[in-house]
Structures are given as C-alpha cells and as structure tokens.
Amino acid sequence: MSDGTVIAGGGLAAQRCAETLRRAGYEGRVRMVCGETHAPYDRPPLSKAVLATTGAEDDLGLRPASWYTDHAVELLLGTRAAALDCTRHVVTLADGRALGYEQLLIATGSRPRRLGLLDGFANVHTLRTLEDARALRAALAGGGRLVIVGAGFIGQEVAAAAAKAGVDTTIVDAADAPLAALLGPAVGTWFADLHRSEGVDVILGATVAAATGAGCVGRLTLSDGRRLACDHVLVGVGVDPDVAWLAGSGLDPAVVRVGAEGHTGAPGVFAAGDATGTGHWESAARQGMVAARAMLGVGSSRPAAASFWSDLYDTRVHYLGDAPCADAATIDGDPAQRDFSVTFTRAGAPVAVLLVGRSHDLPNARALLAA
16 A cells, blocks of 8 residues: 555644545545544634533534545544654654655644743643633633633633623733734724623733742732732633644744645645644635645645634624735724724735624625735
C-alpha cells in the first residue's frame, strides 16, 4: 500500500481536505491524525450551545462516524504529530509511530494563550476543546462569580452564555474597547454597551496584576488597583498556532507560512487553518479545500473575503473582510435596536462589512466585497 496522504490534525481544515480529496476522486490512502479522542467536530458551539446543555454535544460531529468508513479515511485518534522529517517524508507521532507520506497537510490548529500568573489554579479555564467546554459548563452550573480575561469573541460568547444562565459575570480587557484593534473604538464601544445592558460588568483599560488563593483563585487584583472576588476565571486572550512540533523540520515552528494554494515550500507539504495563523472557521474550511485541490493539481477559484460569525444574546453577528486596513466606516441602521451594518472602506472602496442582526444581508455583503 502506498503512503498516500497524511493529514496532521483533526479539525475543520483537516476534515474539508479529506472530503475534497475523496469528492475529486482521489483513491490513495488517507490517514488523519487527531490529537483528541473524538472524530472531527465543530468548535464554534463550544462557547455557546455546549455551555448551556449537554444535548448540544450530539450535533457537534462534522460528519457521522460511518462517513470515515464509507470514504476509507483512517482516523488515528488520541495521538499527535510530534516531529516532521521533510527529507524522508515521515511524520513521527507522539506514540512513536512513523507515518510515511506522499503528501502531507499540516492542520494541527492552535492552542490558547495562557497567563503565567494564573497557571496552577484549579478554577482557571481556557476554551478550545470539548473537554474544556465540559469542564467550564460543570463549573458554571453551580453559579458563582465568573471573571473573563479578554474581550475577544470567545470571551464575549462565554459572557453571553454565562449571563443568560444567571452567572455573575465580569469581562476584563486591556483595550479601551472590545475588538477595537479589529473594528475600531466606536464599534467596540457598542459591544461593551451590549454586555452591560445584559448585566455583565465590563472593565476596560486594565490587566490582571495578581491572583490570590489557595489552589483556586479567590481574588484578582487589576492593574488599576481594583480587586475582583471570583469563583471561576476564563482566560480568553487569543491563540497561537500549535506547530511547535515542526522544530527541526525546516519549517517555522511558530507559524506555518504558505503560498496561495497552501504550499509550504517543502516538497509535498501543505498547511491550512489555524496552523497558518488564519484563526477563523470559514478560512480554515476554505484553506483545507484549496490545499486538497492543489495536491491533486487542480486550481481553485479566487477566494472569497475572510469571514466569521458569532451569537451574542440571541443576536447574530457577521464579519467579513479586513477592517483594520480601512480609513473610514459608515453605519446603517439602529445600533440601539441591535439591527445595523457597518461598511468599512479604504479610499472609498469597501474592504469589510459588519452585520448585526442582519443575516439576510450576508449575500449582499459578500457581493459588495467581491466586486
């Protein structure tokens, strides 16, 4: 049997690569290395529905278990890629197995950033995996006081879910407004006001300076001198590509740099998803498909604008494009009613769109940016 294709990673990019290969008629061997003990599943619900109910776990799988058997995709669960030899075309796994490959997709995702002063406390959580979500859900089931460090979308989604469940919730962020670096201070202030209107305390322009407690954090001291009593802490200060295992391979062990079709520059080696620093659901899905087509020598169409979505207090938020490069923004609608759009432009040309409560406008936003 030939070595075929090895997919290092068990997330969305990995799944879309496997699907695309089989859909295009690829008949070679396909092995997918999944660090978790679960088959590929959808991560966005982890910070939303899964925190609310165990029943939401039933719908997480990206494909039913039978799909992998029916499409001859071998799942290697509960082990991770540990080393890569680009010269010999071999991936070594954490359990010692060596997998030869003709083509390799690096799709090992990302890992949450941590705060050193909070390491070692039993009630400090991050949220990246199903196990993380289960642990946080169990912690919040008893109520108490939750402090979320970081006002990115993960932190905001958890805040919305916790507040809806009746948990006393506080968000702490170093910026003067949530998501200000991405969407600007005016839109960022709207997000802060949204949470405050739902009973969440939002503290901005402050960082965590100290933590006290025996085994569990009982109090956080902020850089502005404030002290917050807490029962649970979620650290949501971003993620880093989980590619340290590439050290010594010739590829960057901090983030995998790729060309337009996912080529890494190493023979037969491609990368997709968070491993390349993209960080969003739709980007990961698209990159996984593009890499598979490149493996088969089939070109891909021009990519659509990068996008992602979020649910906050039953309001759907869509973001498309590249707002940080804009020099102006125009608001249409009523922010107070959670029904508006923001069009970001550069030299008059649209470069990004934010939709709040306007999912019906998503096709128009895509068309606007495509044009």
